[in-house]
Amino acid sequence: MIDPEFDKRLHQAAGAVEALLNELLGPAARPGEIARPDRLVAAMRHGVLNGGKRMRPFLVVETARLFGGATEPSLRVAAALECIHCYSLVHDDLPAMDDDDLRRGQPTVHKAFGEATAILAGDALLTYAFDILADDATLLSADRKVALTLKLARASGLGGMAGGQMLDLAAETSTPDEAGIVTLQAMKTGALIRFACEAGPVIAGAAEEDLQRLSDFGRKIGLAFQLADDLLDLTSDSTTLGKAAGKDAAKGKGTLPALHGEAWTRGKLADLVQDAEALLTPYGADADILKAAARFVANRKN
Amino acid sequence: MIDPEFDKRLHQAAGAVEALLNELLGPAARPGEIARPDRLVAAMRHGVLNGGKRMRPFLVVETARLFGGATEPSLRVAAALECIHCYSLVHDDLPAMDDDDLRRGQPTVHKAFGEATAILAGDALLTYAFDILADDATLLSADRKVALTLKLARASGLGGMAGGQMLDLAAETSTPDEAGIVTLQAMKTGALIRFACEAGPVIAGAAEEDLQRLSDFGRKIGLAFQLADDLLDLTSDSTTLGKAAGKDAAKGKGTLPALHGEAWTRGKLADLVQDAEALLTPYGADADILKAAARFVANRKN
Numbered sequence: 001m002i003d004p005e006f007d008k009r010l011h012q013a014a015g016a017v018e019a020l021l022n023e024l025l026g027p028a029a030r031p032g033e034i035a036r037p038d039r040l041v042a043a044m045r046h047g048v049l050n051g052g053k054r055m056r057p058f059l060v061v062e063t064a065r066l067f068g069g070a071t072e073p074s075l076r077v078a079a080a081l082e083c084i085h086c087y088s089l090v091h092d093d094l095p096a097m098d099d100d101d102l103r104r105g106q107p108t109v110h111k112a113f114g115e116a117t118a119i120l121a122g123d124a125l126l127t128y129a130f131d132i133l134a135d136d137a138t139l140l141s142a143d144r145k146v147a148l149t150l151k152l153a154r155a156s157g158l159g160g161m162a163g164g165q166m167l168d169l170a171a172e173t174s175t176p177d178e179a180g181i182v183t184l185q186a187m188k189t190g191a192l193i194r195f196a197c198e199a200g201p202v203i204a205g206a207a208e209e210d211l212q213r214l215s216d217f218g219r220k221i222g223l224a225f226q227l228a229d230d231l232l233d234l235t236s237d238s239t240t241l242g243k244a245a246g247k248d249a250a251k252g253k254g255t256l257p258a259l260h261g262e263a264w265t266r267g268k269l270a271d272l273v274q275d276a277e278a279l280l281t282p283y284g285a286d287a288d289i290l291k292a293a294a295r296f297v298a299n300r301k302n
Numbered sequence: 303m304i305d306p307e308f309d310k311r312l313h314q315a316a317g318a319v320e321a322l323l324n325e326l327l328g329p330a331a332r333p334g335e336i337a338r339p340d341r342l343v344a345a346m347r348h349g350v351l352n353g354g355k356r357m358r359p360f361l362v363v364e365t366a367r368l369f370g371g372a373t374e375p376s377l378r379v380a381a382a383l384e385c386i387h388c389y390s391l392v393h394d395d396l397p398a399m400d401d402d403d404l405r406r407g408q409p410t411v412h413k414a415f416g417e418a419t420a421i422l423a424g425d426a427l428l429t430y431a432f433d434i435l436a437d438d439a440t441l442l443s444a445d446r447k448v449a450l451t452l453k454l455a456r457a458s459g460l461g462g463m464a465g466g467q468m469l470d471l472a473a474e475t476s477t478p479d480e481a482g483i484v485t486l487q488a489m490k491t492g493a494l495i496r497f498a499c500e501a502g503p504v505i506a507g508a509a510e511e512d513l514q515r516l517s518d519f520g521r522k523i524g525l526a527f528q529l530a531d532d533l534l535d536l537t538s539d540s541t542t543l544g545k546a547a548g549k550d551a552a553k554g555k556g557t558l559p560a561l562h563g564e565a566w567t568r569g570k571l572a573d574l575v576q577d578a579e580a581l582l583t584p585y586g587a588d589a590d591i592l593k594a595a596a597r598f599v600a601n602r603k604n
Contacts, residue, residue: 029461030456030461031456032452032453032456032457032461032462033456033459033460033461033462033465034461034462034465034466034485034488034489034493035461035465035485035489036460036461036465037460037465037468037469037472039468039472040460040464040465040468041460044460087425088425091421091422091425094421096416096417096418096421097418097421114398115398116398116399116471117468117471119393119396119398119399119421120393120464120467120468120471122425123389123390123393123424123425123428123464124459124460124464124465126425126428126429127428127455127458127459127460127464128455128459128460130432130451130454130455131452131455131456131459133451134448134449134451134452134455135452141444142443142444142445142447142448143444145444145448145451146436146444146447146448147436149432149435149436149447149451150334150433150436150437151334152432153429153430153432153433153436154332154333154334154335154433155334156429157335157426157429157430157433158335158338158339158342158343158346158426158429158430159331159332159334159335159336159337159338160334160335160336162342162422162425162426162429163335163336163337163338163339163342163426164336165422166339166341166342166419166422167339169418169419169422170339170341183336183337186336187336187337190336191336
C-alpha cells in the first residue's frame with residue numbers, strides 16, 4: 001500500500017509541475033522566439049500534459065527541499081527534466097522505434113498528429129528543456145544553471161539516455177549479457193532518475209558529499225525502477241499497464257527479470273530499497289518522503 | 303568570384319571546427335557519461351563530419367573576433383551550433399520529413415544507418431550542443447554560457463528552427479501568403495544564422511548596441527541565404543547542388559523567388575547585401591571579412 005504522505009506529496013509535485021508546463025507551453029512566443037506554430041504547440045502539449053506520475057519532477061522537488069532549496073526554481077528544473085523525459089517517450093513511440101499506438105491509454109503523438117509532427121515535437125521539447133533551465137525566470141545563479149545544464153545533457157545524451165536507446169535497439173537483434181543489460185538500463189532509464197536526485201543538491205547548493213550521496217541514491221532507485229518495469233512487462237497485462245505488456249519478451253529483449261525470474265527480482269528490489277534508505281540515514285526523518293519514494297518505485301503496479 | 307581572403311578564412315574556420323568536432327565525437331565517454339555506443343557515435347559523425355561549408359561556425363568565429371573575442375571559446379560555441387544545424391539536417395532528411403537519400407552527395411544518415419539510429423543520432427547531436435556550451439572546456443563565464451544557451455535554444459526550438467520546420471510541413475498542403483513565407487524562413491533558416499552572428503558579441507562581451515547591430519546583420523544575411531537557396535532550387539540542377547533540385551516547386555511549396563521571379567530575387571539579394579554591409583560601417587576594415595561573407599551568402603552557387 002502507498003504511503004499516504006508520499007501519495008499526497010507526489011500529487012502536489014505533479015500538480016505544480018503540470019501547472020508550470022501548461023503555462024510554459026502556452027501559445028504566445030517569448031522574447032527571442034519568432035512565432036509558436038499552433039500545431040507544434042498542440043503536439044508538444046499532447047506529449048507532455050498526459051497524466052504521467054511525474055516521479056522525476058517529484059524527486060527534483062524533494063531532493064531540493066531536503067537541503068533547503070526553494071520550490072520555485074526546483075519546479076522549473078523539474079519541468080525541464082520532464083520535457084526531456086516526455087520527448088524521449090514521443091520519439092520512442094515512433095514507428096521506426098518501438099512503434100506504439102498507445103501511451104497511458106491515449107493515442108501516441110504520432111498517432112494523433114502524424115510522424116513528422118511527432119519528430120518535431122520531440123525535438124522542440126528536448127530543446128525547450130535547456131531553454132527553461134537558462135531562462136531568467138529560473139531563479140538560480142548562472143553557475144548552478146550551467147552545472148544543471150551539463151548534468152542534464154550528459155544524463156540524456158549519447159552517453160546517457162539516447163545512448164541507452166541505441167543499445168536497446170541493438171538488443172533486439174543481439175541479446176546482451178548481464179553486464180550489457182545493466183549498462184543499457186543505467187543509461188536508458190537510470191541516468192535521468194539519477195539526474196533528478198542530483199538536481200536537488202545542485203539547486204540548493206548542498207555540499208559535494210551530499211550530492212554524491214543523493215547521486216548514489218538515484219542510481220539505486222533508477223535500477224529499482226527499471227527492474228520493477230521489466231517485472232511488470234513480464235507478469236502484468238496491458239489493461240493494468242495502460243500500454244502494451246509482454247513487448248520485451250516478444251522482441252526477445254533480455255531483461256534481468258527474464259534472466260533470473262520473479263523471486264530473484266523481488267529479492268533484488270528489496271535489497272535496492274534497503275540500500276537506498278540506508279544512504280539517506282544521515283538526514284533522519286527529513287528524508288522519510290524520499291525513502292517512501294524508493295519503496296514506491298520498487299513496488300509499483302503500473 | 304569568391305573573395306580570396308574570405309575563402310581562406312572560411313576554410314580555416316571549417317578546418318578548426320571540424321578538428322574540434324572530430325575530437326568531441328570521439329569514442330571515449332566523458333565524466334557523467336556511462337558509455338558511448340559505437341554505432342551511435344558513428345551515425346553522429348556521419349551526420350556532422352560530412353564536408354559542409356561551415357558557414358555558421360565561420361560567422362561565430364568572425365563576429366567574435368570583430369570584438370576581440372578569443373578563438374578557443376568561439377570554436378566551442380561554433381561546434382555546438384554546428385551540432386544543432388547538423389541534427390536538423392539528419393531529422394529533415396528522414397522519410398517522414400523531406401525523405402532525402404543524399405546529402406552533399408553522400409547517403410543520408412538514415413540511408414546509411416537506418417531510421418531509428420538516425421532519429422537517435424539527431425537527438426544526441428541536439429543534446430550534445432548544450433553539453434558543449436556548458437562544459438568547463440568552454441572558457442567563458444557562467445553568465446555568458448547561460449546567455450548563449452538561452453539564445454541557442456530559442457533560435458532552434460519551437461519558436462525558431464523547429465517551429466519553422468513545422469510551418470514548412472504545413473506549407474506542403476496549404477501554400478502560405480508572402481508574410482507567411484517570410485515568417486517560415488526567418489524561423490527555419492534565419493534564426494540559426496542570426497544566432498551565429500549574435501554569438502560573437504556575447505562571447506566577446508561586446509556592448510548591447512553592437513549585439514543589436516550584429517543581430518540585424520544576421521537577420522539580413524539569413525534572409526539572403528534563404529533567397530539564394532530558393533533561387534538555386536528554382537534554377538539549378540541536382541549535380542551542381544549535391545542534393546535534389548526543384549523539390550520545393552515539385553511539392554508546391556511557396557518561396558519568394560517562385561512568387562516574384564529571378565530578376566526580383568536578384569534585386570532583393572543586392573539590397574540585402576547592401577543593408578548588411580551598411581550595418582557594419584562603424585567597424586571599418588575590421589568587418590571586411592563579414593561583408594565578404596554577406597556577398598558570398600547572396601551569390602553562392604550551391
